[in-house]
Amino acid sequence: MRRRPAALRAVLGLAVRTAPAALLGCLLSAAAVAVVPVAAAWLMRTVLDALTAPATPGAGLLLPVAGLVATGVGAAVLPHVEQLVRGELARRIAVEAQDRLYAAVNSWVGLARFEDPARLDRLRLAQSCGQEAPPQIVLGAVGLLRTALTTAGFVATLAAIGPVLALLVLLASVPVLATEFRLSRAWVGTALRITPYERREMFYGQLLGDVQAAKELRLFGLGSHFRARMRADRAVVDAANRRTEQRAALLQGAPALVSAAVSAAGLVWAVRAAARGELTVGDVSVFVAAVAAVQGGIGTAAALAALAQQKLALFGQYLDVLAEPVDLPALAPVRPAPPLRQGLELRDVWFRYSDRHDWVLRGVSLTLPAGRSLALVGDNGAGKSTLVKLLLRYYDPTRGTVLWDGTDIRHFEPEELRERISAVFQDFMRYDLTAAENIALGDVRAADPDRVRRAAAEAGADGLLASLPQGGDTMLGRAFLQDPDHPEEGVELSGGQWQRVALARAMMRRSPDLLILDEPTAGLDPAAEYEVQELLRRHRHGRTSLMISHRLGTAREADLIAVLREGTVTEHGTHEELIAADGTYAGLFHRQAEGYTAGSTR
Numbered sequence: 001m002r003r004r005p006a007a008l009r010a011v012l013g014l015a016v017r018t019a020p021a022a023l024l025g026c027l028l029s030a031a032a033v034a035v036v037p038v039a040a041a042w043l044m045r046t047v048l049d050a051l052t053a054p055a056t057p058g059a060g061l062l063l064p065v066a067g068l069v070a071t072g073v074g075a076a077v078l079p080h081v082e083q084l085v086r087g088e089l090a091r092r093i094a095v096e097a098q099d100r101l102y103a104a105v106n107s108w109v110g111l112a113r114f115e116d117p118a119r120l121d122r123l124r125l126a127q128s129c130g131q132e133a134p135p136q137i138v139l140g141a142v143g144l145l146r147t148a149l150t151t152a153g154f155v156a157t158l159a160a161i162g163p164v165l166a167l168l169v170l171l172a173s174v175p176v177l178a179t180e181f182r183l184s185r186a187w188v189g190t191a192l193r194i195t196p197y198e199r200r201e202m203f204y205g206q207l208l209g210d211v212q213a214a215k216e217l218r219l220f221g222l223g224s225h226f227r228a229r230m231r232a233d234r235a236v237v238d239a240a241n242r243r244t245e246q247r248a249a250l251l252q253g254a255p256a257l258v259s260a261a262v263s264a265a266g267l268v269w270a271v272r273a274a275a276r277g278e279l280t281v282g283d284v285s286v287f288v289a290a291v292a293a294v295q296g297g298i299g300t301a302a303a304l305a306a307l308a309q310q311k312l313a314l315f316g317q318y319l320d321v322l323a324e325p326v327d328l329p330a331l332a333p334v335r336p337a338p339p340l341r342q343g344l345e346l347r348d349v350w351f352r353y354s355d356r357h358d359w360v361l362r363g364v365s366l367t368l369p370a371g372r373s374l375a376l377v378g379d380n381g382a383g384k385s386t387l388v389k390l391l392l393r394y395y396d397p398t399r400g401t402v403l404w405d406g407t408d409i410r411h412f413e414p415e416e417l418r419e420r421i422s423a424v425f426q427d428f429m430r431y432d433l434t435a436a437e438n439i440a441l442g443d444v445r446a447a448d449p450d451r452v453r454r455a456a457a458e459a460g461a462d463g464l465l466a467s468l469p470q471g472g473d474t475m476l477g478r479a480f481l482q483d484p485d486h487p488e489e490g491v492e493l494s495g496g497q498w499q500r501v502a503l504a505r506a507m508m509r510r511s512p513d514l515l516i517l518d519e520p521t522a523g524l525d526p527a528a529e530y531e532v533q534e535l536l537r538r539h540r541h542g543r544t545s546l547m548i549s550h551r552l553g554t555a556r557e558a559d560l561i562a563v564l565r566e567g568t569v570t571e572h573g574t575h576e577e578l579i580a581a582d583g584t585y586a587g588l589f590h591r592q593a594e595g596y597t598a599g600s601t602r
């Protein structure tokens with residue numbers, strides 16, 4: 001975790017860079033708000049003393065009364081001005097802080113960080129405090145400044161009337177300050193402890209409101225089960241907060257009693273001094289106001305400072321996320337990723353997701369010559385999708401290398417490498433956007449309606465687009481209305497229709513050097529599968545492609561087939577070669593073929 005001064009510098013730097021005018025306005029209005037009560041107390045003293053002056057009662061009242069009226073107007077107007085400027089400052093800082101956080105998360109090259117629970121806890125804290133903490137800290141600092149100014153004014157007032165009491169009031173505030181700082185540390189500890197529970201609570205909350213989850217939740221009657229789990233996590237969070245609140249009440253009680261005793265003693269002293277004629281009525285009034293203001297001011301300042309300290313400690317988590325080094329840095333010398341001319345090679349690739357996991361790939365060696373298609377087949381969990389993730393550099397091999405035209409892909413910038421590849425994943429995304437946008441996302445920078453139409457045609461999704469009520473402009477999914485002014489509902493697609501849209505998205509990338517298709521036709525009906533296969537065959541022609549498929553009728557269309565079993569390539573060759581070899585592939589192929597024939601003759 002970062003040190004608080006560094007965090008404070010970072011927050012103030014953020015404010016100065018993103019909203020200098022609002023910050024200045026905030027400081028000026030805070031200073032003005034701070035001065036008003038001190039001025040009002042002194043003016044009141046002057047007025048009271050003038051009224052009770054034995055020689056000329058009521059003389060010379062004009063100026064102090066005018067001043068009092070002015071401070072009244074100031075007290076009424078200035079806090080609203082300050083509120084406006086504070087709001088603007090808070091919004092600007094929050095937007096910038098949030099944007100920086102997501103820019104940092106977006107710069108994570110691989111997927112491993114998204115699968116690390118401790119890191120996700122920190123990210124959750126960074127998300128919640130990244131938006132709230134910076135404005136709270138800056139506004140807290142401004143508020144602290146304002147309170148310090150007002151308090152200093154009243155301390156000076158007190159010192160002028162009763163220096164000993166001024167000292168006593170200040171001494172009595174030391175325990176208040178110490179307690180608040182102690183408590184702020186306790187609150188930070190609590191926040192860190194409860195984050196994993198809050199994250200899980202959020203997860204259950206999302207499940208309970210998610211249409212995708214709704215089917216199973218209703219079928220298996222899981223709603224109350226997840227609600228109970230959510231309540232259990234909330235109970236842990238509440239218990240931790242309750243313990244800290246109880247501790248706060250206990251710790252804050254004693255200093256509050258000391259402050260009350262000091263102010264009572266001060267009042268008795270002032271009244272007796274006035275009775276003896278040592279203080280005027282005005283003195284007593286300003287003295288009473290000053291004791292209350294100093295005690296209140298010190299209490300507010302302590303609370304603000306403690307809150308700022310607490311937010312700074314949590315903001316450290318945000319800064320830690322921003323300061324994380326690149327997760328999968330390119331190897332020196334970094335080279336431009338060239339068009340694929342010779343081919344891809346996996347050379348003795350070993351991979352496991354972490355030291356705690358088993359090996360998923362165990363010495364995979366495989367070549368895919370440029371311009372050829374390779375089908376990867378194998379049992380569930382054999383490591384096929386994992387191999388694809390290594391090609392896209394979502395992870396680096398634990399041992400061994402992935403070579404692109406003979407160069408280790410770690411020498412390329414990952415974005416450059418990925419720009420040369422297009423893919424349809426097994427678990428492709430369904431974006432709650434229009435159909436055309438869903439496709440255009442495959443190449444947002446170069447998307448135009450013609451290109452989108454061509455990609456849709458290449459994926460056999462043009463008919464689907466034409467059949468939608470507003471064509472490509474139809475909102476997909478039912479989470480959002482088409483447009484608040486034209487409240488047509490979105491259209492939900494079938495699984496196979498979504499798959500065609502995902503395929504069209506992959507087709508947006510013009511002439512990729514490598515096309516990866518992970519179960520591209522799994523959700524399609526037989527006629528659609530045949531049609532899409534035809535389209536893909538044409539699209540693949542002369543291109544380098546890698547396809548994963550459990551349907552061996554589809555796999556046989558590839559130039560080469562590799563069988564992956566328990567993390568190793570056990571067979572590799574053309575369909576004819578593998579059938580002749582009469583190994584696993586041949587066995588599986590004949591069994592699937594028999595299944596189709598048996599089905600058709602039944």
Ligand SMILES: Nc1ncnc2c1ncn2[C@@H]1O[C@H](COP(=O)(O)OP(=O)(O)OP(=O)(O)O)[C@@H](O)[C@H]1O
Binds near residue numbers: 360
């Ligand atoms: N992100 C992950 N973290 C840890 N283990 C993982 C992760 N993803 C996959 N695995 C494990 O790696 C192994 C291989 O999974 P992979 O998804 O590569 O298999 P597959 O051959 O594509 O399977 P299928 O045919 O079912 O899609 C499995 O044992 C799986 O549990």
